[in-house]
Every structure is written in C-alpha cells, then in structure tokens.
Amino acid sequence: DTAVSQTPKYLVTQMGNDKSIKCEQNLGHDTMYWYKQDSKKFLKIMFSYNNKELIINETVPNRFSPKSPDKAHLNLHINSLELGDSAVYFCASSLSASGGTGELFFGEGSRLTVL
C-alpha cells in the first residue's frame, strides 16, 4: 500500500494549457504539502494544508491553486502553464498533532514538462 500517492507520474503539455495533479495519503496525517523541485534539485515548499485549511502559501504565482477536499487529499491545479513551470512536483504529508514525529512522507513525484 502506497502511503502518499500522486497522479500522474509524468505530464507533458503545451504552454498555455491547464493541468492538475492529484495527491492522496492513507497515513492518517493531518497536514499535506506541495513542494516544487527544479532542475537543480532545490526543494521549495509551495503550499501546506492542515485539516483542509491553508496554513502556508509561499510566493507562488496565482496560476497555481491548491484544493483540499478532505484531509487525505490535496490537489494542485495549474492554469496557463509556462516553460518555467517544468519541474518535479512532490506531494508530502506529516502528522503535526501530538505524537507526530515531524517526519515528512513524500509521494513519488510528478514530473511536469511544458513544451
């Protein structure tokens, strides 16, 4: 059973298109995240949701819109894709409530290529 799963794993699309990446975790965690990893491998947090509420929203273009229908799911929608959006997007989750270890559990990543 995959703990944090995200789909699709690969996404190739044209500039200007709109695309979505879905993420689900079955760990019972209360916090979910989206990270962007660029070609230089730098991991940068984009958004964080705790129990479906947005708690971290870094400086990200408003073309990126996260949505958390419940605390086990966090989806990422991107409008009007640009070349610079090409990257690997990682979903992650953690347990922030009492008893949580602080560990981040990452999904396998979704490689987005914008042509």
Next chain:
Amino acid sequence: GENVEQHPSTLSVQEGDSAVIKCTYSDSASNYFPWYKQELGKRPQLIMDIRSNVGEKKDQRIAVTLNKTAKHFSLHITETQPEDSAVYFCAASIRGSARQLTFGSGTQLTVLP
C-alpha cells in the same frame, strides 16, 4: 525567515571512505534538524533527525551532529558504499515539526567503486 546553507554541493568519495556534509542555519529558534536522502528518480526519505537538546545521534554508519552555539549541523557517513550515492538534503524547523521546514540546497554524493 529561516535560511539554511548546505556544503558542498557535490562530493565524490572512494568506497569505504567517509563523507561529511555540513549545514548552517540562521534562526536561533530552530530546534529540529532532519536529513533526507533522495536517490536518483526517487522521493526524498528521512534518514535521521536531531533535536536541539541533543548534540549527536548515531545509527550504524550514519551520524548527525549539532552545534547550537555555532548554528551548524552535519551528516557523517562512514564506510561509504555505492548505494549511499544520492542527493542529501539538510533542513531546519523552528516549530520542531515538518510544518515549517526550510531545506538546504542539497549535496550530490557519489561513491566511487
């Protein structure tokens, strides 16, 4: 906000030698310092973490050290093996949790057979 600097960006060692990766942080309120390993094409995974009330933690070939006064922490891998080849990320958090982790820029470790 927190700023984490990581060095070196690339590191090549011969199999069996030791590897050391160093990180510094800026916010003295940071109290949680995890290390993540990312193999090629895979997800980052936690390999060890240390909290501010501990100076050193060790598990088999891996050890992490923390110097709160100097605001730096390090990852030490002894007797390196080819499977240690990966990108290693340090991180720091002021809340003692994953919620406000700031990652370093990563170190590509290559273990040469």
